[in-house]
Amino acid sequence: MAKPKGLEVLELASVEPVQLFDFQQQVLFSPAQRGEGFIKLAVTTGRKGAKSVAHSHPRDEVTLTLKGEALLRAGGETYHLREGSAVRLPPGLDHTVEVISDEWVVVAAYCDECSLCRGPDSPFPADGLKP
Template sequence: MKTKHAQSASLKGLEVPGAVLRPFAGEQLMLMRAEGKAGWPLAAHAHPHEQITLVVSGRLRMRVGEEWLELGAGDIVHVPSNVEHEVLFLEDSVVFDAFHPVRQDLLERLEAPK
């Protein structure tokens, strides 16, 4: 097996309403850099993938299920599979999301012709 490596800010980006997503996937695990601008919302959604989010810089409000959290650099949160969640970026922010299993839906959108 060949080792994969990249500089996260240089990964190909997928623009979605509220963020730019830069996924990096292995066989069964995916890490994604997400960049949001102050005031941008990331709409409520759910997926079957388990997720852990780590805030690297900035501040955001995140709803997981019924609970709202205000998060800053160094904060980490677990999002269980199929639990609705959403984000409002309070400041320009960079977060990393880990997913299991790999979010093939995002990888396919990233590679889809424009």
């Protein structure tokens, strides 16, 4: 039987990590890399004390903590994320994360063209969608 058009299967071990803030991120599928307007799927790992800067995304972000613990700060509140914690952040909500365990591993799906990734040469407008 032929593989359905567009179907892709990747092994996480085959994806080289890149630096994102204090974290290592393995991007499995990315619209910026693929030239399409879909979501990014990534596994991000951070060590104790790793922090992000405040940022937001033009579309929802969903995450699932696979290992460890972190503090999510959003909307003036602090949320303790543990293994099995799932989060949905609405568009435009500034947030930060700080790792409080020896290691934190999270899988995330979000718009690839967030405010941190968009630059003046980006082919994507501010709403994250291709023209």
